[in-house]
Amino acid sequence: MDKNNEKKRGHAIALFSGGLDSTLAVLLVLRQNIEVTALTFMTHFGCDLGDCSSCGSNPYPVAEKYGFNVKLMHLGQKFVDIVKNPKHGRGKNMNPCTDCRILMLNEGKELMEMLNADFIFTGEVLGQRPMSQVKDRLNLTERETGLSGKLVRPLSAKLLKPTDPELSGLLDRDQLEDISGRSRKRQIELAEEFGLQDYPAPASGCLLTDENYSKRLRDLLAHTEHIGFDDLNLLRVGRHFRLDKNTKVIVGRNEPDNLQIMVYRRPHHFVLEAVEIGSPTTLLIGDTSEDNIKKAAMITARYSADKKKPSVKVTLTSDDTNPTYDVPPADDKDIALVRV
């Protein structure tokens, strides 16, 4: 397999998550002595997928083992824009998979042109995912990105129309695969063939496919005109409560959450904590009226170590004040009504 010293027959760009499917796609192309530059995406939604088969795996060890380059790219605001307003709709939750694929492929296409590479490829498997990978969708993404003929799916290639590199003989179609559907049997066989170990289990780590995260995101989009990256980062931590259209409360579930909350806190967010007992860190964001401060204090008390006591002391920290409130812990039924 190690053909590092041989002259490469061509150069290809991979959309690469580090998951099993995109790794196998890279190995199938490398096997044909083609140089691979792998592009790994990051977003504010916990996913850096090239093929949706996993999320967040470190791409470097496998790249080093098999001899290909990895480039990391953060999709930043471009990705936020398609999440807010996807042209091709969403999946079951907030996941705008088709637009996401188009965006990633466009970025890959730009890199392909910049590096004068021959083609681009992904770890997509025909029929593996309900929305983004059925044949129509594959064709649509090709049309929208102008990549017709240049986009190869090595794992399902034999089930699809031959692409330019196959027609020109750069890629030997016979050495590509004809995998379809959700079974991972053939992928596991291939992993063994290539000596690939420790690949991540299939799971969509994309937060946009998570029902609870999607609820929070919908709530944020419905109530916030200008969404900052800190707002998005805060969606991943703690319990969230909507007090009114301008105001929300975020309560840490554990120590790591409490620390994260303080990292993403902005100066105008008020912080609440129960005094001298085990306490969550709470943020009050929005309308910081006395009434909302008391509600946030009661929610904080409910998740403190003294949640069963009739009253709990909770301090509030803002830029210029530091009062303490003596409040009863909020009732679970009331909390359920405002939980996002």
Ligand code: SF4
């Ligand atoms: S699940 Fe959909 S939105 Fe999330 S990374 Fe994959 S294709 Fe993109």
